[in-house]
Amino acid sequence: MQQPNRRLILFSGALAFILSNAYSIAQDTEHGxxxxxxxxxxxxxxxxxxxxxxxxxAAWMQRxxxxxxxxxxxxxxxxxxGIPTIALLIAGTDTLQQFLEGRPVVxxxxxxxxxxxxxxxxxxxxxxxxxxxxxxxxxxxQQMEREKQELQRLNWMxxxxxxxxxxxxxFLFNSLNSxxxxxxxxxxxxxxxxxxxxxxxxxxxxxxxxxxxxxGAEIGFLRSxxxxxxxxxxxxxxxxxxxxxxxxxxxxxxxxxQLLIENAVKHNAVSSGHxxxxxxxxxxxxxxxxxxxxxxxxxxxxxxKVGLANIMAKYRLLGQxxxxxxADDKHFIVLLPLIQPVAL
Numbered sequence: 001m002q003q004p005n006r007r008l009i010l011f012s013g014a015l016a017f018i019l020s021n022a023y024s025i026a027q028d029t030e031h032g033x034x035x036x037x038x039x040x041x042x043x044x045x046x047x048x049x050x051x052x053x054x055x056x057x058a059a060w061m062q063r064x065x066x067x068x069x070x071x072x073x074x075x076x077x078x079x080x081x082g083i084p085t086i087a088l089l090i091a092g093t094d095t096l097q098q099f100l101e102g103r104p105v106v107x108x109x110x111x112x113x114x115x116x117x118x119x120x121x122x123x124x125x126x127x128x129x130x131x132x133x134x135x136x137x138x139x140x141x142q143q144m145e146r147e148k149q150e151l152q153r154l155n156w157m158x159x160x161x162x163x164x165x166x167x168x169x170x171f172l173f174n175s176l177n178s179x180x181x182x183x184x185x186x187x188x189x190x191x192x193x194x195x196x197x198x199x200x201x202x203x204x205x206x207x208x209x210x211x212x213x214x215x216g217a218e219i220g221f222l223r224s225x226x227x228x229x230x231x232x233x234x235x236x237x238x239x240x241x242x243x244x245x246x247x248x249x250x251x252x253x254x255x256x257x258q259l260l261i262e263n264a265v266k267h268n269a270v271s272s273g274h275x276x277x278x279x280x281x282x283x284x285x286x287x288x289x290x291x292x293x294x295x296x297x298x299x300x301x302x303x304x305k306v307g308l309a310n311i312m313a314k315y316r317l318l319g320q321x322x323x324x325x326x327a328d329d330k331h332f333i334v335l336l337p338l339i340q341p342v343a344l
Contacts (some may be wrong), residue, residue: 003041009177014090015324020175026241044287049089051128052084053085053086053089054086054124054125054128054129054132055084055128055132057078057081057082057085058078058082058128058129058132058133058136059132061074061077061081061319062074062132062136064077065077067140068137068140068141068144071133071137074133075129075133076134078129079125079129082125083118083121083122083125084118085121086121086124086125087114087117087118087121087122088117089121090117090120091108091109091113091114091117092108092109094117095108100255140271145318150317151211151314151317151318152205153316154310154313154314154317155211164304178192178193178196178228178231178232179194182231184275189231192227193227193228193231196224196227196228197224197228199221199224200221200224200225200228203217203221204222204255206233206283207221207254207255211314211318212251212252212253212254212318213251213252213253213254213328214248214249214250214251214287215243215247215248215249215250215251215252215338216245216249216256218252218255218256218257218258219241219243219248219257221258221259222241222258222261225258225261226261228240229261229265233265233270233276234272235272235275236270236271236272236275236276237265237270237275237276237278238276238277238278239261239277239278239279239280240273240277240278240279240280241280241281242279242280242282243280243281243282244282244283245286247282247338249288249340249341250338250340250341251339251340251341252288252312252338252339253314253315253318254335256311257288257290257312257334259278259292259307259308259310260290260307260308260311261278261333262307263307263308264276264292264332267296267297267300268292268293268294268295268296268297269295269296269297269341274292274295274332276292276295277292277293278291278292279291279292283335283337285335285337286337286338287324287335287336287338288335288336288338289333289334289335289336289339290334290335291331291332291333291334292332293330293331294327294328294329294330294331294332297340308323308325308334311323311336315336315337318339320339321337322337323335323336323337
């Protein structure tokens with residue numbers, strides 16, 4: 001659907017006022033056509049200036065107080081600055097018209113005159129500001145709808161990418177191979193492995209319906225996911241989670257921690273001689289800090305960086321602070337903003 005053009009609407013309104021003024025001037029039988037043309041040009045320019053000045057004030061306030069939550073403040077400031085401005089312009093227009101008609105110029109700054117100009121400015125201002133705000137609100141709602149659709153699309157992409165990576169033959173082969181070895185050696189561990197594997201897939205399917213999940217739920221899922229990884233890598237993979245209980249009711253996009261750990265395992269060498277160490281904690285500024293030591297593989301699979309890009313895009317579309325990524329020769333660090341907690 002094509003969006004209404006604010007400039008076109010204001011131009012149409014100004015044109016209507018100008019045509020009304022032209023009709024009024026045309027009815028004048030006391031002056032010649034030259035005077036009529038001069039009067040029409042002067043008054044029309046003044047009317048256009050009225051509309052343009054309010055348009056500028058409204059646009060300025062929309063930039064200074066953007067978004068639907070600031071509507072009341074934006075309108076208050078627009079009326080506060082716009083109405084006196086247009087009242088003064090009307091006073092100037094009235095004085096100009098008196099001069100062009102050859103009438104005695106009346107002092108426009110008397111209390112009664114100023115009150116009249118204020119009432120006229122208020123009437124015109126309400127009309128113009130209402131039109132401008134209606135178009136602005138419409139565009140804001142359209143933008144919110146586009147961002148909502150984009151967020152839903154990214155959610156589905158993230159779920160699809162995660163499921164595709166987890167259910168791909170390579171992952172499934174490694175999991176089943178680990179399970180097969182456990183069945184022969186330790187049936188009890190094999191049973192535990194199956195339980196944790198079912199928890200992983202259950203969470204993957206359930207989280208596809210939500211834009212956010214509790215940090216506590218994500219950590220619980222992470223323990224099941226790490227159980228599968230540690231069955232394969234053993235002590236070569238070391239993950240320390242130090243997130244106090246009071247932060248478990250905060251929220252993050254689902255599968256965020258899993259994607260970061262998966263990326264670390266994918267792009268770094270993991271061996272008993274050089275274990276991959278990951279650490280998850282809470283730092284100042286209400287952020288989750290996810291870090292790992294850097295020991296890049298000599299041969300790595302091509303990376304499209306879809307996982308990290310999706311995480312960053314989700315935070316942006318949710319209106320949250322940006323995800324911070326830091327890297328040096330020894331560590332790779334991601335700082336995730338914690339989203340407002342859920343009341344217990």
